[in-house]
Amino acid sequence: xxxxxxxxxxxxxxxxxxxxxxxxxxxxxxxxxxxxxxxxxxxxxxxxxxxxxxxxxxxxxxxxxxxxxxxxxxxxxxxxxxxxxxxxxxxxxxxxxxxxxxxxxxxxxxxxxxxxxxxxxxxxxxxxxxxxxxxxxxxxxxxxxxxxxxxxxxxxxxxxxxxxxxxxxxxxxxxxxxxxxxxxxxxxxxxxxxxxxxxxxxxxxxxxxxxxxxxxxxxxxxxxxxxxxx
Amino acid sequence: xxxxxxxxxxxxxxxxxxxxxxxxxxxxxxxxxxxxxxxxxxxxxxxxxxxxxxxxxxxxxxxxxxxxxxxxxxxxxxxxxxxxxxxxxxxxxxxxxxxxxxxxxxxxxxxxxxxxxxxxxxxxxxxxxxxxxxxxxxxxxxxxxxxxxxxxxxxxxxxxxxxxxxxxxxxxxxxxxxxxxxxxxxxxxxxxxxxxxxxxxxxxxxxxxxxxxxxxxxxxxxxxxxxxxxxxxxxxxxxxxxxxxxxxxxxxxxxxxxxxxxxxxxxxxxxxxxxxxxxxxxxxxxxxxxxxxxxxxxxxxxxxxxxxxxxxxxxxxxxxxxxxxxxxxxxxxxxxxxxxxxxxxxxxxxxxxxxxxxxxxxxxxxxxxx
Numbered sequence: 001x002x003x004x005x006x007x008x009x010x011x012x013x014x015x016x017x018x019x020x021x022x023x024x025x026x027x028x029x030x031x032x033x034x035x036x037x038x039x040x041x042x043x044x045x046x047x048x049x050x051x052x053x054x055x056x057x058x059x060x061x062x063x064x065x066x067x068x069x070x071x072x073x074x075x076x077x078x079x080x081x082x083x084x085x086x087x088x089x090x091x092x093x094x095x096x097x098x099x100x101x102x103x104x105x106x107x108x109x110x111x112x113x114x115x116x117x118x119x120x121x122x123x124x125x126x127x128x129x130x131x132x133x134x135x136x137x138x139x140x141x142x143x144x145x146x147x148x149x150x151x152x153x154x155x156x157x158x159x160x161x162x163x164x165x166x167x168x169x170x171x172x173x174x175x176x177x178x179x180x181x182x183x184x185x186x187x188x189x190x191x192x193x194x195x196x197x198x199x200x201x202x203x204x205x206x207x208x209x210x211x212x213x214x215x216x217x218x219x220x221x222x223x224x225x226x227x228x229x230x
Numbered sequence: 231x232x233x234x235x236x237x238x239x240x241x242x243x244x245x246x247x248x249x250x251x252x253x254x255x256x257x258x259x260x261x262x263x264x265x266x267x268x269x270x271x272x273x274x275x276x277x278x279x280x281x282x283x284x285x286x287x288x289x290x291x292x293x294x295x296x297x298x299x300x301x302x303x304x305x306x307x308x309x310x311x312x313x314x315x316x317x318x319x320x321x322x323x324x325x326x327x328x329x330x331x332x333x334x335x336x337x338x339x340x341x342x343x344x345x346x347x348x349x350x351x352x353x354x355x356x357x358x359x360x361x362x363x364x365x366x367x368x369x370x371x372x373x374x375x376x377x378x379x380x381x382x383x384x385x386x387x388x389x390x391x392x393x394x395x396x397x398x399x400x401x402x403x404x405x406x407x408x409x410x411x412x413x414x415x416x417x418x419x420x421x422x423x424x425x426x427x428x429x430x431x432x433x434x435x436x437x438x439x440x441x442x443x444x445x446x447x448x449x450x451x452x453x454x455x456x457x458x459x460x461x462x463x464x465x466x467x468x469x470x471x472x473x474x475x476x477x478x479x480x481x482x483x484x485x486x487x488x489x490x491x492x493x494x495x496x497x498x499x500x501x502x503x504x505x506x507x508x509x510x511x512x513x514x515x516x517x518x519x520x521x522x523x524x525x526x527x528x529x530x531x532x533x534x535x536x537x538x539x540x541x542x543x544x545x546x547x548x549x550x551x552x553x554x555x556x557x558x559x560x561x562x563x564x565x566x567x568x569x570x571x572x573x574x575x576x577x578x579x580x581x582x583x584x585x586x587x588x589x590x591x592x593x594x595x596x597x598x599x600x
Contacts, residue, residue, distance in 0.1 A: 129317050132280050136311040137330035138381060140303070147329070151320060 003201060010202030011209055022203070026210055029187040032100055032174075033167040036107035040115045041160050043108075048119030049145050063120060069113035078176030081106040085177065098179040103187070106173040111163035118159030122152040157225055165218045169211065188214075231256050231385060231417045232277060237286035238441075239272055246272045247283070248441035257415040259407065261432035263425050265464060269441045270421040271314070274387045277419065278311040291384060307334070311387040315394070316374030323349070323365070324358035326373055330381040348380035349373075351409075353402045368399030375403055379410060386410065388420035392427065404431055425465055429453070437461050459505055459585040468510040468544070468554040472587060475500045483584050488550040492527045494582035505587040510544060512581035513555035516574040517565050525578040529553065533571045536562075547575050 014022050051062065083089050085097040085105070096102040126148050134144040149156065171189035178185035180194055188211045195204040232254040239247040246269045254260050262270050275281045276288070279295055279302045288295040290305050310330065319326050327345045336344075349355055352372040357365075365373060371391065378386060388407070392400035408431055410416040422428055428435045429449035436446040437457075445457035456462040463470060473485040473492070483496040485506055494506055520528065531549025543562050547553045553575050557565075567573065 127317075129313065129315070130319075132275075133313065133317040134329075134333075135280060135306065136278055136309075136313075137333060137377065138307040138310070139330075139333045143333050147319070 004205075007201040007205045011206035014203065014206040015209065019206075022206055022210070024183070025186055025188055025191050025207065028100065028185075029168060029189075030214075032103050032187060033107060033164055035104045036111065036167045037115075037160055037164040039104065039108045040112050040163055044112055044116035044119050044159075045149065045156065048116045048123065049149065051116070052120050052123040053141075053145060063117070066113050066117045066120075070117060072110060072113060074110060074170040074172030075176065076172075077110040078106055078173035081109060081173065082176050097177065098181060098185060100178070100185055103174050103178040103185060106177040107167040107170065110170060110173050111166050114166060115159050115163040118162065119152075119156055122155030122159060123148060125155060126151050154225055154228075158222055161218050161222050161225070165215065168214055168218075231258075231291060232419075233287075233289040234277070235287045237273070237276060237283045237288060239269070239276060239281070240284045241272070246441055247276070250286070250438075250442055252436065252443070252446075254417060254419065256417055257411055258434065259411050259418045259420075259432045261428035261435045262419065262421040262438050263423060263428050263435055263464075264421075264438035265423065268438045270438055271389050273438065274311065274389050274419065274421060277385075278309060278387050279306045280311075308383060309385040309387065310378040310381055310383040312371075312375055312378045312389065312391050314390040316371055318362045318365070318370050318373060320363055321361075322358065323354070323360045323362050323373060326362045327377045327380050329377060334381070344380050345376075348376040351379065352376045352406055368395050371395055372399060372402060375406060379406070379416075382414070383416065385417045385419070388418070390421050390423070392422070392424075407431055425449075425453070437464060439464070454509075456507075456583065459507070459587070462507045462583060462585065466509070467507040467583070468556075469513070470505055470507045471551055471553075473504055473506045473584075475502060475504050475584070482579065485584070490529065490550065492577075492582070493579040494527075494584045495580050496584035500584050500586060503587045505585045507583045507585065508577050508581050510554045510556035512577055513547075513553060514576045515545070515547070515555050515557060515561075515565065515567075516576070517567075517571065518574075520574060525576045527579060527582070528574060528576045530572070530574055533567055533569055533573060536567070536569065547573055549575065553577075 051059070081102065082097065084091050085094065085102050086092055087097075096105065130148060130151060131144055134147050139147065169189065171193055174185075174187055175190050175193065178187070178190065180186050180190040188207050192204045192207045192211070195201070195207070232252065234250060234252040237247055237250040237252075238245065250273060262273065264270050272281070276283050277290070279290070282296065291308055293301060293305055295302060295305055319329065324345055327348055328341050331341045331344060345358065349357060352375050354369060354372055354376065362370070362373060371394070375391070391403050395403065404427070407418050407420065411418050425435070432449065434446060435449050435452055436443045437452060438444070439460055444461050445452055452461065453465055456465055456467070459470070471487060473487040476484045476486050476491070478484075478496065478499050478501065481495060481497060483494050483500055485492050485494055485504065487506065492506070529547070529549040531547040531553065533545050534548045534552070535546035537544050541559055542556050543559055545555050545557065545562070545567065547555060555575060565573075
């Protein structure tokens, strides 16, 4: 019991004094997950638009697969990217294994299904009549999809925030692909996992509090977005 | 402007349009009326090139509108459409109205000027900065109208533009239609299920029934000379009675109506079972002695029902069969009518229309109530 209380006190000291290691880990976590979210947005918004617009056989099945992958286990995503990036794998020559860039790729793959699926859902929520209105006002197909994306911007932002939340809180893929190397690929979740296993609870708790605060931040952003929208 | 022939549309196995022929001239205001589900919206969507017909030929603005997407896009840019439930984009009023101009890559100064005058035209001046979703329902419909007319379309389609509007907004929408046609020569097609709205605004009216036009002509013609029984019912002929044709000569039919002989004008030869139709306002009502200098069709009966309709009343007179007559309240008071009053009802032969009534039509048309 004492240990936990002491851990808490030490954790707060670490945060308040802006301990260099805590700060470094936090910033690295944020940067990796933010880049992963931006990359997944860059893929999922055009991809989601295309899937929403085009009718083709098996469209329902494709969307079904995407939705199933919402719950893609992080370790499986990690294993998959590990195999691709390892020296024996097809992209081994890029030397990305155990680098932040590799972790970005792993997290991007991990959250792509969520951001793509929710982008499709956001666009579908806009309804056919919006598209009819745009076409009748003389929009080209490209102009109309841009305008529909504009109408769906809040829902798409929510999708991206959810993706970011999943990226920053996952541990499996970051551990397998990043390797938790101190000063290079150590992020909040992998650090908590390691520090807990070696009994360094105060650092774990400090990092845990920060992670929770980030989750709170994401949640607050979603709520604000919702309120701003309505 | 528009030449459509044999336009048909099948949707999920159901035939929505079944051979529509239509020809609209430049600057004309054309109204499509018809019951719900008659295919009005489907027809407008096909004419605005949002949907393709299953069959049929369509020429708009001198071009074949059933061809390639690029031609259809070019034609579509010269038209616009106002939907029954307009979509308002979640941006400012200005951005909503400017939308179609931005699609056409128009310069900013001109956009600003055109948006301003379009908003003035629909009675929403100076609201540019307002968030569009905060407008009232009527204002939103007018905003959508401004957005549709700001691109100065050569043809404007409006799908039931006033159905959900308060009278003030409805008047603004209707006045704008008339002004556009008069001042800019815009060709206007709109749908409504309110025939009288069509009568006020339109040059011609087409009655769409079950996916094809039953009648296309001027409003008065449709109101008084419906082409068939279904149009007569749709345009509100309150009296639709079954009769037998006894003889027909030189456009005048002698009919047997429940044992009483009546005369009716009938352009076409008729025989056997028929329906005789006339409007409630064509019935004259009197009390006391049999009127002398009045039409040949006279019936004596009893008032069995009185129902108010604004400044008018509908009274049902039973004289072996039921006749509905429309009077002003004042006329009713002067005649001192009440339930059970004995009255004379008379109808001119020229006010009566006769339609063949054999087979299915006879089963469908039972008694008309009011």
